[in-house]
């Protein structure tokens with residue numbers, strides 16, 4: 508990524524996570540541009556990260572080697588069309604993080620033949636513990652693939668997809684995934700407080716347990732089912748909790764929830780791609 512300049516179009520939640528993670532990894536703030544229409548957010552981005560901000564998308568991409576489209580799926584078509592003539596001249600690789608929006612639609616809006624990489628990151632990128640899947644179109648050179656991968660690797664784990672259709676499943680698992688774990692943490696914190704713990708104690712015990720479980724699962728040679736069984740003493744306390752989860756249909760609920768997220772990614776692609 509040496510000497511590369513990156514422009515973010517849209518400086519919202521996901522862009523902030525990526526920018527914060529990149530800077531924490533040593534990427535120079537003076538090689539990051541952010542185009543953001545909201546003046547308050549621009550001020551905040553500039554004050555927090557020291558990046559160059561602008562209200563003009565075209566200004567942001569002028570000297571960029573990589574352009575991250577970090578706007579909502581509903582506005583990506585307008586942004587792509589607006590930037591198309593300029594991107595055709597600069598040859599920058601376009602990196603879209605928009606859920607559901609297909610490479611074929613992006614390529615049509617940008618003008619066929621431009622390098623486009625679809626990526627699905629997640630917000631823990633802010634603390635360099637992101638999980639990102641990437642898919643590149645055939646117009647993307649090896650160097651441009653490597654730029655997209657290096658950007659995302661700076662903020663966490665990366666994996667390439669050969670089949671773009673898998674991107675909706677990725678969105679359901681890791682793109683949206685942090686929210687599921689946050690929900691579980693919210694519920695555990697509340698339950699701990701209801702059982703009589705001080706709120707802060709319940710919070711800290713919950714968060715450290717989540718961190719410990721994820722770290723252990725990543726580092727252990729055992730699969731997660733085995734690790735779960737190791738906590739579950741026969742006739743003990745965990746068994747009662749796990750039984751309550753199973754009786755409540757947790758596994759089916761998780762399947763339904765992830766299917767609903769993947770279906771929404773698909774329908775966003777249908778709705779917004781056919782414009």
Ligand SMILES: NC(=O)C1=CN([C@@H]2O[C@H](COP(=O)(O)OP(=O)(O)OC[C@H]3O[C@@H](n4cnc5c(N)ncnc54)[C@H](O)[C@@H]3O)[C@@H](O)[C@H]2O)C=CC1
Pocket residue numbers: 516517518519520521522542543544545548564577578579580582585586604605606627628629630682683
């Ligand atoms: N939030 C998340 O956890 C994740 C989000 N994504 C994707 O990232 C994209 C952005 O999502 P968020 O950051 O959550 O949304 P957000 O609403 O926080 O950020 C979008 C930003 O784009 C700005 N914007 C609106 N119109 C614009 C325009 N015409 N030109 C430039 N900027 C414009 C908005 O002012 C806003 O700051 C979406 O496409 C979403 O699917 C992907 C993975 C995870």
Ligand SMILES: O=C(O)[C@@H]1CCC=N1
Pocket residue numbers: 606678682683
């Ligand atoms: O909720 C959403 O649509 C975006 C995509 C993945 C996470 N947030």
